Amino acid sequence: MGRTLAEKVWDDHVVRRAEGEPDLLFIDLHLLHEVTSPQAFDGLRQNDRRVRRLDLTIATEDHNTPTLDIDKPIADPVSRAQLETLRRNCAEFGVRLHPLGDVEQGVVHVVGPQLGLTQPGTTVVCGDSHTSTHGAFGALAFGIGTSQVEHVLATQTLPLARPRTMAITIDGELPEDVTAKDLILAIIAKIGTGGGQGYILEYRGSAIEKLSMEARMTICNMSIEAGARAGMIAPDETTFAYLKGRAHAPEGEDWDAAVAYWKTLRSDEDAAFDAEVVIDAASLAPFVTWGTNPGQGAPLSANVPDPASYEDASERLAAEKALEYMGLTAGQPLRDIKVDTVFVGSCTNGRIEDLRNAAGLLAGRKVADGVRMLVVPGSVRVALQAVEEGLDKVFKEAGAEWRHAGCSMCLGMNPDQLAPGERSASTSNRNFEGRQGKGGRTHLVSPQVAAATAVLGRLASPADLSDVATTAGV
Amino acid sequence: MEAFTTHTGRAVPLRRSNVDTDQIIPAHWLKKVTRDGFEDGLFEAWRKDSEFILNRPERQGASVLVAGPDFGTGSSREHAVWALQNYGFQAVISARFADIFRGNSLKNGLLTVVLPQETVDALWELTEADPTAEVTVDLERRKVLANGIDADFELDENARWRLLNGLDDISLTLQNEADIAAYEKARPAFKPRTMTA
Numbered sequence: 266m267g268r269t270l271a272e273k274v275w276d277d278h279v280v281r282r283a284e285g286e287p288d289l290l291f292i293d294l295h296l297l298h299e300v301t302s303p304q305a306f307d308g309l310r311q312n313d314r315r316v317r318r319l320d321l322t323i324a325t326e327d328h329n330t331p332t333l334d335i336d337k338p339i340a341d342p343v344s345r346a347q348l349e350t351l352r353r354n355c356a357e358f359g360v361r362l363h364p365l366g367d368v369e370q371g372v373v374h375v376v377g378p379q380l381g382l383t384q385p386g387t388t389v390v391c392g393d394s395h396t397s398t399h400g401a402f403g404a405l406a407f408g409i410g411t412s413q414v415e416h417v418l419a420t421q422t423l424p425l426a427r428p429r430t431m432a433i434t435i436d437g438e439l440p441e442d443v444t445a446k447d448l449i450l451a452i453i454a455k456i457g458t459g460g461g462q463g464y465i466l467e468y469r470g471s472a473i474e475k476l477s478m479e480a481r482m483t484i485c486n487m488s489i490e491a492g493a494r495a496g497m498i499a500p501d502e503t504t505f506a507y508l509k510g511r512a513h514a515p516e517g518e519d520w521d522a523a524v525a526y527w528k529t530l531r532s533d534e535d536a537a538f539d540a541e542v543v544i545d546a547a548s549l550a551p552f553v554t555w556g557t558n559p560g561q562g563a564p565l566s567a568n569v570p571d572p573a574s575y576e577d578a579s580e581r582l583a584a585e586k587a588l589e590y591m592g593l594t595a596g597q598p599l600r601d602i603k604v605d606t607v608f609v610g611s612c613t614n615g616r617i618e619d620l621r622n623a624a625g626l627l628a629g630r631k632v633a634d635g636v637r638m639l640v641v642p643g644s645v646r647v648a649l650q651a652v653e654e655g656l657d658k659v660f661k662e663a664g665a666e667w668r669h670a671g672c673s674m675c676l677g678m679n680p681d682q683l684a685p686g687e688r689s690a691s692t693s694n695r696n697f698e699g700r701q702g703k704g705g706r707t708h709l710v711s712p713q714v715a716a717a718t719a720v721l722g723r724l725a726s727p728a729d730l731s732d733v734a735t736t737a738g739v
Numbered sequence: 740m741e742a743f744t745t746h747t748g749r750a751v752p753l754r755r756s757n758v759d760t761d762q763i764i765p766a767h768w769l770k771k772v773t774r775d776g777f778e779d780g781l782f783e784a785w786r787k788d789s790e791f792i793l794n795r796p797e798r799q800g801a802s803v804l805v806a807g808p809d810f811g812t813g814s815s816r817e818h819a820v821w822a823l824q825n826y827g828f829q830a831v832i833s834a835r836f837a838d839i840f841r842g843n844s845l846k847n848g849l850l851t852v853v854l855p856q857e858t859v860d861a862l863w864e865l866t867e868a869d870p871t872a873e874v875t876v877d878l879e880r881r882k883v884l885a886n887g888i889d890a891d892f893e894l895d896e897n898a899r900w901r902l903l904n905g906l907d908d909i910s911l912t913l914q915n916e917a918d919i920a921a922y923e924k925a926r927p928a929f930k931p932r933t934m935t936a
């Protein structure tokens with residue numbers, strides 16, 4: 266019988282298989298950042314161990330880094346200590362590090378792909394749940410905890426039980442203004458935040474095949490929000506074209522050998538998935554979240570749901586708690602929700618295409634009075650590219666703040682945070698209570714919805730902007 | 740890692756589903772570079788409310804957390820496990836755990852027990868009605884026992900063996916060093932490298 270894409274990649278990495286034991290898998294690429302690595306390096310030191318494969322390991326700084334005044338010492342002493350710990354550990358063990366100020370610095374999941382290190386058919390791990398991003402290349406990529414970080418550093422392997430597989434097939438054409446972000450938010454709303462638990466998801470179908478690598482990364486990035494171990498998309502010409510010529514992509518004969526292998530990385534016709542979900546692309550619309558987990562979302566044209574409408578008692582309770590935290594009332598149109606802050610960035614939507622999409626709508630328009638808009642490129646390379654294209658000017662002229670690369674307002678670990686009670690439209694991936702700062706309220710949106718929301722000061726889709734004249738070309 | 744065989748203690752019934760790791764330990768605690776001292780960060784936002792169950796005098800010293808479904812969703816932070824352990828929890832019971840959280844707990848000797856929601860309901864009712872009620876989590880017999888409750892739970896044999904013996908994963912893996920070296924030798928040349936070795 267045929268095998269799925271996930272099974273092929275898995276099988277190609279089994280170092281040891283024994284009855285009654287988890288498979289021991291080889292790890293091709295290990296990404297490190299400052300938050301989940303210090304205790305792992307401590308473990309190595311305590312046991313007198315070294316990093317087994319420095320040539321398969323790379324580190325950057327992202328979670329704690331400020332996005333303003335990056336040439337000054339970091340104000341928060343605890344953040345500074347954590348970054349200094351990473352620098353000391355990398356120096357001591359010999360790990361390649363791209364620190365703040367380096368041209369290759371950025372959010373770890375933006376950096377790996379843009380260097381060409383994330384490749385089809387590789388296993389990629391990082392002490393960060395959004396490692397699922399790299400699955401967009403047909404890599405088997407998943408987040409791990411700090412004990413596993415130590416395990417990979419010491420052995421370049423992980424003992425793992427093989428997850429089940431779920432096919433998510435999306436055929437048809439996405440309507441105008443419907444993006445990869447809307448698609449993944451709709452998928453999570455459909456299958457739930459636990460729907461993918463124990464599975465590797467494979468996104469497939471004609472709507473997926475048409476997507477750019479950036480869009481594919483947005484989708485795979487949020488697989489974890491459906492509870493899945495990983496998300497994957499079979500590599501194709503789009504993938505190969507993205508990789509060709511990147512710093513760490515194979516060259517010459519290696520390139521040909523790699524492409525020949527990569528082309529085998531598709532689920533066989535007769536492969537059986539443990540579960541299947543089918544979605545009609547044409548049925549989708551711009552999607553936003555109203556609650557405090559990424560599954561609590563609805564089309565922008567809908568109203569805030571009534572908790573009483575949920576049959577499941579725990580869902581009803583969760584919806585009640587969410588509305589209370591979010592300061593929303595059942596039945597309120599989502600389009601009426603006013604925001605204080607708009608954040609464009611993160612490993613979900615901080616790539617060049619995301620910035621282009623947001624800038625395209627902001628050109629010649631202004632951010633509404635009283636709204637703060639932060640645009641944070643996912644990496645220094647993305648920032649440089651944006652500047653080359655003049656996108657930074659578009660943002661600044663519209664009244665948005667153009668910041669330095671990092672995780673920024675995606676999570677409350679650096680100075681970019683919401684104040685208690687403040688409400689944001691955010692292109693990041695988590696709307697948990699307090700995720701963007703204590704008491705902050707988050708609505709997850711696409712870059713296009715973020716831009717339209719910034720202009721109108723309330724949750725809005727690009728189509729809502731048709732009444733707002735632009736000054737472009739005047 | 741400490742071995743886990745059996746544990747008996749009082750419980751904290753936490754009637755919430757989807758308790759994500761941002762609730763278990765908020766991001767600003769993640770700046771610490773040690774594995775201890777996270778107890779005050781556990782459920783920090785909720786603990787500001789004096790009525791929150793963990794703050795109730797009758798729950799002090801409890802060591803078994805009985806939570807709603809989808810416990811530990813969200814970020815991969817192992818700090819969530821350390822925070823629960825630093826606070827004094829030895830076991831967490833829920834109908835469903837997020838995968839990464841569950842993996843992290845087992846690696847640290849925090850036992851995560853999956854029981855059907857009806858049994859979780861029964862444990863909630865029992866321990867809400869009687870805060871002094873004790874709950875036993877017996878890994879040797881794979882059972883959760885309390886007044887009127889006798890529930891079997893599953894845990895794969897390998898994980899159970901490692902927990903019962905407190906075995907460290909890295910040492911176990913390094914016993915297979917020859918397999919790793921053989922695999923490395925056979926890897927294709929086109930695989931990416933972060934530096935020339």
Ligand code: SF4
Nearest residue numbers: 395611612672675676
């Ligand atoms: S951008 Fe957000 S989700 Fe991505 S790695 Fe940073 S904190 Fe995590």
